[in-house]
Amino acid sequence: MTREYRLEPHTGSHSEDSLSRFALFKAVLGPVLRLWFRPRLEGMENIPGTGPVLLAGNHLTFIDSMVLSVVCERQVSFIGKDEYVTGTGLKGRLMAWFFTGSGMVPVDRDGANGGVAALMTGRRILEEGRMFAIYPEGTRSPDGRLYRGRTGVARLTLMTGAPVVPFAVIGTDKLQPGGAGLPRPGRVTVRFGEPLEFSRYEGMDRDRYVLRAVTDSVMTEVLRLSGQEYVDMYATKAKAA
Template sequence: MSLIKAVLGPFLRLMFRPRAEGVENIPGSGPVILAGNHLTFIDSMIMPLVCTRPVYFIGKDEYVTGKGLKGRAMAWFFSGVGMVPVDRDGANGGVAALMTGRRILESGRMFGIYPEGTRSPDGRLYRGHSGIARLTLMTGAPVVPFAVIGTDKLQPGGSGLPRPGRVTLRFGEPMEFSRYEGMERNRYVLRAVTDSVMTEVMRLSGQEYVDMYASKAKAA
């Protein structure tokens, strides 16, 4: 990851001019969950530029299983930016993603997650999935909410080549939920924890909130 940051960091900084606010809210050690909004493909590329600690994200395993020179280059890049490949399309994709995040946190590292589960189809903030709540209750890791602002203007629709511009990343204060310890199977607790995190993300991002899952909005 440090190699990728050293090689591509200067170019990405010049292209996106990332500005970080509240980065001092990220604990300097121990397991941390970064939870925020998801606007475009480049969100996970910009995040490591402003964090002093490595950030690990889950991504589709197809990003690192390609063949030939292009496949090897993609595998090198995505592994270098902290992506951990998981087969999310399989029958147990959700469980695999959750357990992968748990392993990362239990090893004392920082795990980035987008509770919406997919990119926003229209720039609004959608309902969060409860995996974020399960992770913090299972591991005791604090949640640092964050907002990515501006990437949807640089990469409209979330695809295609992004154009240069300014991106802001805003981090809130750590949130801890030790009062719910041992209640990770209680669906009301999971929803309450998830909604409290998404409320902070909404406050940081200034986005309009939609009380439905982004995947359903895309399907509609």
């Protein structure tokens, strides 16, 4: 049975509000976070200045998305747990401002349709001509190695035509071991590879062989940029084991 993917009607006001929050986040916290992480950047010229861009990279620890938001001039949107923005009181409001300002889009990923909701959110953002970041491994690496990519990245690029810019974040796991607690100050490196486009597979976003081939092509570039050891297994299975 063929599943039809549908987008909800969406106005430009949300995008404008998101950009305003991002600009405020960069102005208020950007300088502080740059001093904290002291990012070393490579390949920034590979990020297109306009149009939809799908960033795809490795995922070492919780602060990876924060680092991306700080170093990219354009707003980067990424999926996060809705629990980060549903807190109450002053602390809850501050957390909600921090996460949404950094570019996080809250989605209930634990629900039955969490994966589809995340995919459709990414599709909407890309079709608005914006940047969306995805971690094809699907979860943080349990041991610093690079694990097999899931095919959501392939679905998004084939559904929207957005180029994929592979990236690698290096050193964040040293600043925040285990992915919890306040990260200590230090230096991280962010490398961006040349854009990858897969227009030759247009209309084939339901072909599982094509999805796997596109995903593996992206992960090969992420591996080259990160220098990690590769494990041909899903990270979720490695964590379960």
